[in-house]
Amino acid sequence: MLRPSDERNSTILAYILRRFAILILSLLIAAVVLFVLLRLLPGDPANALLSVGADQQQIEAAREQVGSNLPLWEQFLRFVGSLARFDLGTSFVSGKPVIEEIAARLTVTVPLALMGFALAVAIAVPLGILSAVKAHRWYGAAISTVSQLGIAIPVFWVGILLVTVFAVNLRLFPSGGYPRRGWQNEGQVLYALALPVLTIGLVMAASLIRYIRSATQDVLGSNYLRTARALGASFSQALIRHGIRNGAVPIVSILGIELATTLLGAVVVERVFALPGLGSMLLLAIEQRDYPNVQGVLFISTLLVLLIGFAADLFQRLIDPRLRERATGAAT
Amino acid sequence: MTGNTIDSGELSRLSRKGRRSILASAALALLLSTSTAALAQDANFDPDASVVIGSLYEPQNLDNTAGAGQGINEAFNGNVYEALFTLTDAGDVAPGLVAEQTVSEDGLTYTFKLRPNVTFHSGDPLTAQDVKHSIERVVAPDSKSSRKKSLATISEIQTPDDQTVVVKLSARSISLPYNLSYVWIVNDAAKDLNAGEDGTGPYRLDEWRRGSSLALTRNDKYWGTAPTNGEVVFQYFTDATALNNALLTGAVDVITSVQSPDSIAQFKDNPDFTVTAGQSTTKELLAFNDRVEPFNNVKVRKAIARAIDDKKLLESIWGEYGTLIGSFVPPTDPWYVDLTAVDAYDVESAKALLKEAGFADGFSFKLDTPNYDPHPIVAQFLQSELAKVGIKVEINVITANEWYTKVYKAHDFQATLQEHVNHRDIVFYGNPDFYWGYNNPEVVDLIKASEAAANTDEQTAKLTEANRIIAEDAASNWLYLYPQIVVSSSAVTGYPLNGLNSQFFAYNIKKSGN
Numbered sequence: 001m002l003r004p005s006d007e008r009n010s011t012i013l014a015y016i017l018r019r020f021a022i023l024i025l026s027l028l029i030a031a032v033v034l035f036v037l038l039r040l041l042p043g044d045p046a047n048a049l050l051s052v053g054a055d056q057q058q059i060e061a062a063r064e065q066v067g068s069n070l071p072l073w074e075q076f077l078r079f080v081g082s083l084a085r086f087d088l089g090t091s092f093v094s095g096k097p098v099i100e101e102i103a104a105r106l107t108v109t110v111p112l113a114l115m116g117f118a119l120a121v122a123i124a125v126p127l128g129i130l131s132a133v134k135a136h137r138w139y140g141a142a143i144s145t146v147s148q149l150g151i152a153i154p155v156f157w158v159g160i161l162l163v164t165v166f167a168v169n170l171r172l173f174p175s176g177g178y179p180r181r182g183w184q185n186e187g188q189v190l191y192a193l194a195l196p197v198l199t200i201g202l203v204m205a206a207s208l209i210r211y212i213r214s215a216t217q218d219v220l221g222s223n224y225l226r227t228a229r230a231l232g233a234s235f236s237q238a239l240i241r242h243g244i245r246n247g248a249v250p251i252v253s254i255l256g257i258e259l260a261t262t263l264l265g266a267v268v269v270e271r272v273f274a275l276p277g278l279g280s281m282l283l284l285a286i287e288q289r290d291y292p293n294v295q296g297v298l299f300i301s302t303l304l305v306l307l308i309g310f311a312a313d314l315f316q317r318l319i320d321p322r323l324r325e326r327a328t329g330a331a332t
Numbered sequence: 333m334t335g336n337t338i339d340s341g342e343l344s345r346l347s348r349k350g351r352r353s354i355l356a357s358a359a360l361a362l363l364l365s366t367s368t369a370a371l372a373q374d375a376n377f378d379p380d381a382s383v384v385i386g387s388l389y390e391p392q393n394l395d396n397t398a399g400a401g402q403g404i405n406e407a408f409n410g411n412v413y414e415a416l417f418t419l420t421d422a423g424d425v426a427p428g429l430v431a432e433q434t435v436s437e438d439g440l441t442y443t444f445k446l447r448p449n450v451t452f453h454s455g456d457p458l459t460a461q462d463v464k465h466s467i468e469r470v471v472a473p474d475s476k477s478s479r480k481k482s483l484a485t486i487s488e489i490q491t492p493d494d495q496t497v498v499v500k501l502s503a504r505s506i507s508l509p510y511n512l513s514y515v516w517i518v519n520d521a522a523k524d525l526n527a528g529e530d531g532t533g534p535y536r537l538d539e540w541r542r543g544s545s546l547a548l549t550r551n552d553k554y555w556g557t558a559p560t561n562g563e564v565v566f567q568y569f570t571d572a573t574a575l576n577n578a579l580l581t582g583a584v585d586v587i588t589s590v591q592s593p594d595s596i597a598q599f600k601d602n603p604d605f606t607v608t609a610g611q612s613t614t615k616e617l618l619a620f621n622d623r624v625e626p627f628n629n630v631k632v633r634k635a636i637a638r639a640i641d642d643k644k645l646l647e648s649i650w651g652e653y654g655t656l657i658g659s660f661v662p663p664t665d666p667w668y669v670d671l672t673a674v675d676a677y678d679v680e681s682a683k684a685l686l687k688e689a690g691f692a693d694g695f696s697f698k699l700d701t702p703n704y705d706p707h708p709i710v711a712q713f714l715q716s717e718l719a720k721v722g723i724k725v726e727i728n729v730i731t732a733n734e735w736y737t738k739v740y741k742a743h744d745f746q747a748t749l750q751e752h753v754n755h756r757d758i759v760f761y762g763n764p765d766f767y768w769g770y771n772n773p774e775v776v777d778l779i780k781a782s783e784a785a786a787n788t789d790e791q792t793a794k795l796t797e798a799n800r801i802i803a804e805d806a807a808s809n810w811l812y813l814y815p816q817i818v819v820s821s822s823a824v825t826g827y828p829l830n831g832l833n834s835q836f837f838a839y840n841i842k843k844s845g846n
Binding site: 052 | 392398399474526539542567569570571578580583732733734738741750754
């Protein structure tokens with residue numbers, strides 16, 4: 001017979017395995033959907049290589065080079081075949097391996113998303129808790145109102161506003177662009193990312209505040225908190241010992257979704273600030289019908305989103321024993 | 333995507349040949365007036381300055397025979413790579429790496445003596461072998477160069493010694509020097525030209541950060557006059573507003589080609605910036621499919637041309653900038669003549685012509701409209717103009733990529749809007765298989781004969797004649813010529829103004845040191 005701790009470990013392991021299998025399956029489905037959707041778009045990727053004046057021979061040569069002259073099923077087999085070898089292929093347009101360019105672009109997008117996310121959490125957690133605890137004070141109400149407003153404003157508009165104020169008028173930060181030597185010069189990168197990070201941070205904080213506020217209100221009205229208070233704990237003791245851990249459970253899954261959204265939403269911010277990230281790569285690739293690049297970016301984004309969801313789930317189970325038991329029940 | 337590109341040129345470094353048109357002199361006057369204004373700054377320029385050039389046209393790769401797009405001409409032509417000849421900013425063909433040229437009596441053999449003591453950035457000397465290799469690269473089967481076809485008459489390239497290249501032709505080709513201005517001279521030992529370079533130009537590639545910037549540093553071993561700056565960085569943007577903001581905040585020094593007329597106002601009356609308007613070669617075109625009803629009827633085409641107030645259209649899009657054109661030929665082409673009077677705006681005669689053609693009650697057609705500026709706006713304008721003569725326009729918005737598949741390749745359209753950026757591209761009207769399907773044997777012959785001309789005067793006469801005929805035939809409807817607007821910080825001067833082939837020669841740019 002297993003000792004309780006062994007049993008607990010094995011159920012977690014089973015859960016991880018099962019969750020991992022789902023992850024792989026989702027990736028496969030995503031790959032098929034991507035392939036099909038892209039081919040539904042009108043246009044030919046060979047066109048990106050040609051210009052007005054190209055003759056029939058050049059057109060055929062370009063089609064052969066990008067493989068758009070092959071039947072669809074053959075293109076699909078090639079695509080799946082290379083995916084199985086962890087090969088995302090070669091860009092039709094630049095002739096470079098897709099993975100190489102994605103790796104370069106990730107050095108922009110990942111820090112941008114993470115810093116924006118961290119800033120949003122840093123703003124939203126204290127303000128969210130404050131607005132819940134002091135819901136009846138004027139500033140509690142004010143925080144809620146401002147966060148409602150923040151949700152209504154589109155992200156590109158915030159970016160343009162920040163550029164107008166902090167770059168064009170005050171000249172405090174650059175209006176866009178990215179240092180050409182990248183992270184070899186951290187100071188310059190941080191300087192270039194200041195406004196984009198602020199944009200993401202503010203917009204994301206606005207929606208996070210609401211979640212944190214309502215999660216905190218749930219906790220405040222809960223029986224266990226009242227019981228803890230009745231047993232003699234002070235309000236702050238009770239909140240820290242029981243409230244935060246309980247309140248964190250739904251917040252973690254929200255944070256996971258928000259982080260994934262930020263990664264994908266970076267498309268807009270990158271365009272406003274002319275940053276060479278994953279989003280601008282995707283936009284350009286779609287314009288040019290550069291299928292390998294589009295597939296590569298979307299595939300990697302899907303992977304990142306699934307991984308973040310996976311991590312958030314796992315983390316939730318670590319902090320909440322009730323969910324662990326549910327996992328056990330499902331696994332057996 | 334739009335067009336193939338054509339080289340244009342550098343100003344002060346190379347000699348100019350005779351000018352053939354009044355407009356070229358007008359362009360010169362424009363150049364002179366701006367350069368005088370710039371003189372005051374020249375005294376204290378920084379010879380090692382880093383000049384940041386903001387552009388919307390990032391190349392897709394670094395090889396102009398591999399479908400790199402117009403951005404590569406902007407960054408590399410004349411800066412990193414040189415050619416045997418150079419198309420100057422005024423539209424003339426001047427010698428580049430050629431020191432001496434002789435042409436045989438029958439016009440079929442060109443002998444080029446190369447400039448001595450020219451070396452590639454890698455250190456290898458320039459030899460006749462490199463030139464042969466470079467031309468063969470452009471005409472190779474897998475080449476995607478837009479100039480490939482125009483070099484098809486080359487039958488053989490000989491290299492009797494290291495400094496001499498002999499080009500044999502199967503037929504006379506008066507444009508050979510011009511066409512060779514598109515052929516980068518690359519080191520025949522160079523490996524990866526998609527991501528690297530080995531040219532002879534005044535700059536070498538320092539670093540290309542895809543999606544962001546392309547940096548060139550001065551080549552200190554350059555054979556010619558040294559650049560007046562130390563480094564040039566092309567900074568790429570996808571959004572015109574972001575690019576304008578970068579100039580406003582000093583992050584870039586100059587914008588190569590402003591495409592959003594609304595943004596000019598914020599720079600125009602500000603002494604910190606200079607706005608210059610040159611002559612582009614980009615023509616906004618209402619192209620009919622001349623093969624199909626009712627556009628196979630010349631009267632219908634002429635009626636449409638007369639029904640549209642081009643002047644009002646140009647003003648509503650570009651304000652005071654831009655030029656009206658009466659045909660496909662821009663003022664910087666030697667065979668330009670003012671044809672704006674042919675089928676000028678006249679609604680009554682448009683109606684009369686439609687009646688003669690049997691469309692007294694008008695008709696309707698579908699206009700395939702690319703989804704980017706200015707085409708959708710132009711389409712709406714045409715819709716309201718043509719409604720006045722009873723023609724109903726159905727606007728069908730498509731992407732650039734679809735345009736290429738549907739219109740350019742499949743000829744599956746009635747009428748379309750497109751901008752044609754090429755210099756000297758009237759030759760397209762001599763190709764009945766071109767997308768617009770204009771087929772006038774007289775024009776086909778003239779264009780063919782012009783290429784076989786014995787001298788440039790004869791070539792110019794023939795193409796001028798062809799130009800008049802296509803205008804009289806209203807082969808397409810040429811709405812207007814884009815202005816070429818460059819905006820810079822007032823601290824920089826000396827950049828090219830016309831940018832004929834999207835070229836942006838950087839070596840004369842001076843930036844005042846603070």
